Amino acid sequence: MKRAPRVIALLLALVTAALLPSWWCGRDAEAWLDADPATQARLADALIAFEAEDDRTRASLTPAANRFAGEWALVTHQMAALGLAQLCLARPPDCARYVPTITAAAVKSFLPEMRDFGTHGWSEDVLATLEGSHGHAYFGYPALAVSMARVLDPAFPQEIAAQHDAVIAAFERRLLASPTGLIETYPNESYPTDVASVAAAIAVHGRINGADHRKVIAHWAERVRSAQIDPASGLTIQRMGARDGKPHDAPRGSGTGLAAYFAGFADRPTAELLTAGLRRQQASFLGFGGIREYAPGHSGKGDVDSGPVLLGISVSATGFALAPLRALGHRDDFTRIYRTTALFGVPFEGGASARFLTGGAIGNALLLALLTSGPELAP
């Protein structure tokens, strides 16, 4: 009988440990799901402040080598533009506040120093070789940001708009010529996720002036289904040969998650198909959800695409899944994944803005885009 109080206390302590952390970390999940304006605006304000600071740094005499540039910078500016654009689409009265930053971020993503990695990979600049057949699919990311900016900003700089039109035409021609629906990111390497960003950029370009891109989007979507998805898992193969369509890597969650987000801009059924595969990769514990990086029967370590992989769960796949889960209405799955994001992201409110402390600028830009996904979906 003397042990009874301790046993009762222990049981209640275990119940507390099982329920309280997930409740605490998921407190904002509904606000994100229901597009609470204040919650969205606080993270948006942090990104607007980041872009303004970046503009000031660029205007200073800082040597170019020390500026925020390269692959991660490109993704940061692209995702900041996409996230703010999604808020603008969701609440048009807020557009006046967001459009200047959307355009500034999209224009920065087009700067030569942002794509140095691709220029070195091909030994040629994508904008100088638009008549050629090399894929340069990494340029789908800034092209999508500019597509969205042009949809929302009638005063978008004409010179860049003209370059963008030429890029979209080149992408469309290359994609239609590809029997696998893939174009290369680097020589002999194609990433279905990057090609999904290309398809998204083309599709959103059609919303600017009504250009008809249905043929190329249908071509791409059909080949995603037939050539790029692993039938057993429903995940996209992370890396493939563009011409022969042979896998160069495993079917993986990180690529599938981001591809599902991009596919939503272009073709909703393709986004739904990829999301179904992603949901099958879900694991949960005590109300926290995560996405396994590797399809059953495959294994590997974490890399630049997946981020750290712990117990098979990938940081990137888990984060990327937020967008399609929200956009396509999988509320319970979203909530579980959001709890994990909040647990490790460490949300912090300071002044009028809020941010996630561990992800930095790229993490916050990604999360703004992923947590507000939905308004950009293709009809």
Add this chain to the structure above:
Amino acid sequence: MSVTPRNAALADAARSLRAPLLVVLAYLLLRALLAALAGHNGIFTPDGHVSPALIVLTMSVLVLRLVALFVVPALIVYRLIARAIEHFRA
């Protein structure tokens, strides 16, 4: 001031919460420090520069966050409930 059994029990309960609450306080302080130092960066510094001090601070915040969320509340519940039951039985 006389020490009644009730006051003694409350003082005992408060003493048992001191250590877990210090963990929460340490977490909140380090989190505020991280917010101030990290600025727009974080564990994943976008331009390739990695600050070892910032990584250590971030990892400390994460560990303390996990302890503050999973261990501290359970420990507080355990200690308060066990003491309350013993107190009422006595």
